[in-house]
Amino acid sequence: MRGQRRDPASVVGGGLSKGPANDSSHPTLGPKLPLGSHLYLYPDGPTFGRRFPFRPRPIRQTMTQDKPLGILFDLDGTLLDSLADIAREMNAILAEDGLPTHDHDAYRYFIGGGARHLAQQALPENRRDQTEAYLDRFERRYGQNLVVETAPYPGILELLRTLRDRPMPMAILSNKPHDMTCALVDHFLDEFPFVAVAGAVDGEVKKPDPLAAAPLLGALGLPPERVLMIGDTKTDMLTARATGMRGIGVTWGFRDRAELEEHGAEHVIDSAPALLDLL
Incomplete structure (x- = not known):
């Protein structure tokens, strides 16, 4: 079943304006952005x-x-x-905590497995037990700067x-x-x-x-x-x-x-x- 048409997310100053809250608001991004107008997300489950x-x-x-x-x-x-925007925002978080940053070529291999995998790979091994906290920070920061260079x-x-x-x-x-x-x-x-x-x-x-x-x-x-x-x-x-x-x-x-x-x-x-x- 096709998702009903909703107002698309707007982009202001390189970030996304927040859409109306719904039942699946992200715990750190605040109200969930309006769903895309083309969405079929698990319409009937894995059938x-x-x-x-x-x-x-x-x-x-x-x-x-x-x-x-x-x-x-x-x-x-x-x-x-989207490489530059992803790398910039993750590196900014790492730099805030005095952790090593990475060049764009490294991020080419961090990207692809999802945001959690990205955060885990970007962290030093002795910080990977904090992946969830860094994931939340990345999603919040990147969500506000999705289209600066993308x-x-x-x-x-x-x-x-x-x-x-x-x-x-x-x-x-x-x-x-x-x-x-x-x-x-x-x-x-x-x-x-x-x-x-x-x-x-x-x-x-x-x-x-x-x-x-x-x-x-x-x-x-x-x-x-x-x-x-x-x-x-x-x-x-x-x-x-x-x-x-x-x-x-x-x-x-x-x-x-x-x-x-x-x-x-x-x-x-x-x-x-x-x-x-x-x-």
Whole structure:
């Protein structure tokens, strides 16, 4: 069942204005931001497998067997370049406490497993027992500065417009906190009719667990072998393999070609327009 249309989160001064409170307000961010207008978040629970059982695909299977009919995108490192904002805000917290900071290349490997994984990896080993406290500080601070430097990658808006006009059904699945995922999509990508957008929710599974992708596949209304999973990390490629989707790696994001190929990418592309050649 599709989420009802709500007013999108607004962006003011690089941060997000707070939306009306609801039952799932974040304990540290204050009132939860309005949900994205494209949301299908676990509409029926993890029931998708009863219709289209997950079938891991052999690595590098040909794309010509079945024409792709839908696309599931990752967000950070695939559609949006958010590295600078994430690194800046986490480093600011570390510096406040006199802890070592990290360069942007280090954050390329901290990102991808969710905000808790990011906070844990950024901390020295002797502070990792305080991960939850640092996670709360990061989410509060980063939530106020989501779009200072973040922007779509070159060619992404043109690609999405072409897919919209075909039309090609599209959805987004991220391990970024759900409210932030929806707010960024509403801010940068609101012109595109994604049938589903979902981020990470505490207590729920995340990529690469196949159940994280199940409601998105259900929203697309397609068997997984007819859907492309587009992403920039091994997490996305493992998600594709676990569900039976076709994993397409992108090199403009946070990880390199070798990682994507090692973890099962059928194809690896170097520019957004190159995706059209696979459709």
